[in-house]
Amino acid sequence: MSRHPAYRPRRLRRTEALRRLVRETRLAAADLVQPLFVVPGRGVERPVDAMPGVKQLSVDRAAEECRRLVDLGVSAVLLFGLPERKDAGGTAALDPEGVVPRALEAIRKAAPELLLITDVCLCAYTDHGHCGVLRDGAVDNDPTLAVLAETALTHARAGADMVAPSDMMDGRVGAIRRALDGAGFTELPIMSYAAKYASAFYGPFREAAESAPAFGDRRGYQMDPANAEEALREVALDIEEGADVVMVKPALPCLDVIRRVKDRFGWPVAAYQVSGEYAMVKAAAARGWLDEAAVVAESLTAIRRAGADVIITYFARDVARGLGR
Numbered sequence: 001m002s003r004h005p006a007y008r009p010r011r012l013r014r015t016e017a018l019r020r021l022v023r024e025t026r027l028a029a030a031d032l033v034q035p036l037f038v039v040p041g042r043g044v045e046r047p048v049d050a051m052p053g054v055k056q057l058s059v060d061r062a063a064e065e066c067r068r069l070v071d072l073g074v075s076a077v078l079l080f081g082l083p084e085r086k087d088a089g090g091t092a093a094l095d096p097e098g099v100v101p102r103a104l105e106a107i108r109k110a111a112p113e114l115l116l117i118t119d120v121c122l123c124a125y126t127d128h129g130h131c132g133v134l135r136d137g138a139v140d141n142d143p144t145l146a147v148l149a150e151t152a153l154t155h156a157r158a159g160a161d162m163v164a165p166s167d168m169m170d171g172r173v174g175a176i177r178r179a180l181d182g183a184g185f186t187e188l189p190i191m192s193y194a195a196k197y198a199s200a201f202y203g204p205f206r207e208a209a210e211s212a213p214a215f216g217d218r219r220g221y222q223m224d225p226a227n228a229e230e231a232l233r234e235v236a237l238d239i240e241e242g243a244d245v246v247m248v249k250p251a252l253p254c255l256d257v258i259r260r261v262k263d264r265f266g267w268p269v270a271a272y273q274v275s276g277e278y279a280m281v282k283a284a285a286a287r288g289w290l291d292e293a294a295v296v297a298e299s300l301t302a303i304r305r306a307g308a309d310v311i312i313t314y315f316a317r318d319v320a321r322g323l324g325r
């Protein structure tokens with residue numbers, strides 16, 4: 001008689017058909033959001049050095065790219081705009097003829113089925129590169145709220161399907177919700193970057209969005225990576241203020257936070273696999289040190305397994321291509 005216990009876990013690992021049958025976590029193109037960096041001009045496709053495969057695109061090129069993304073089954077894009085001019089107040093973010101409003105209009109025409117999410121922040125629009133307006137060399141929370149709310153309204157009026165504030169000011173979700181409701185956009189959802197850490201993994205993004213702070217860093221408003229309890233307080237606040245989807249960022253360094261947020265709140269959770277996570281995989285793969293497709297699939301599966309419903313990832317297009325529809 002076998003001395004093995006009746007349960008032999010390997011029985012269900014013998015063939016791919018068995019493994020597929022009992023798989024707990026699945027990746028689908030529909031769960032992925034592709035970030036896009038939109039720049040002024042026409043016919044512009046400017047590669048981002050530290051993010052091989054990612055390009056800054058002018059509005060016309062972004063619209064073409066979105067058509068391809070829809071055809072691959074990607075559900076949504078997250079739009080970042082780079083303005084023509086920057087100033088201390090980030091006023092270009094409020095321009096109804098700005099790059100994001102124009103992109104919304106063009107993409108809507110080219111890819112009507114695509115969900116258009118806009119990043120709401122000032123760091124790409126301010127000449128000092130911080131996420132709000134300054135007073136005495138630091139970001140001044142409350143005056144920034146009005147500018148963020150107006151930015152969100154500008155996106156809403158131009159046809160955004162969802163706005164995603166990433167600035168980490170206190171009270172911004174409530175300010176944006178009230179502004180949207182006051183203008184009749186009561187049905188427009190907010191995806192808040194709720195637990196956003198001051199992370200070294202954002203380095204390559206700041207090249208893509210040309211948004212590196214001219215002095216200092218973002219630790220005065222983004223979270224300390226050492227804290228998880230605080231992330232739960234941040235998420236609780238954003239939900240109270242009206243967030244429809246709460247985001248944890250970065251993703252792989254924060255799997256524990258994703259899980260706790262999902263378990264505690266049961267809210268739709270998004271995770272942002274950020275530029276540095278992307279760059280690490282690309283760099284190792286370029287040297288032949290890692291199998292890119294396998295590492296990407298495993299990482300994204302881990303993020304889903306941790307509790308993320310939605311993943312924002314620069315790999316969305318590649319993964320969708322591999323997954324089929």
Ligand code: PBG
Binds near residue numbers: 166218274275
């Ligand atoms: C804007 C913003 C940042 C990212 C998303 N929105 C940069 C930052 O906070 O410095 C980072 C995304 C990435 O690294 O891929 N505030």
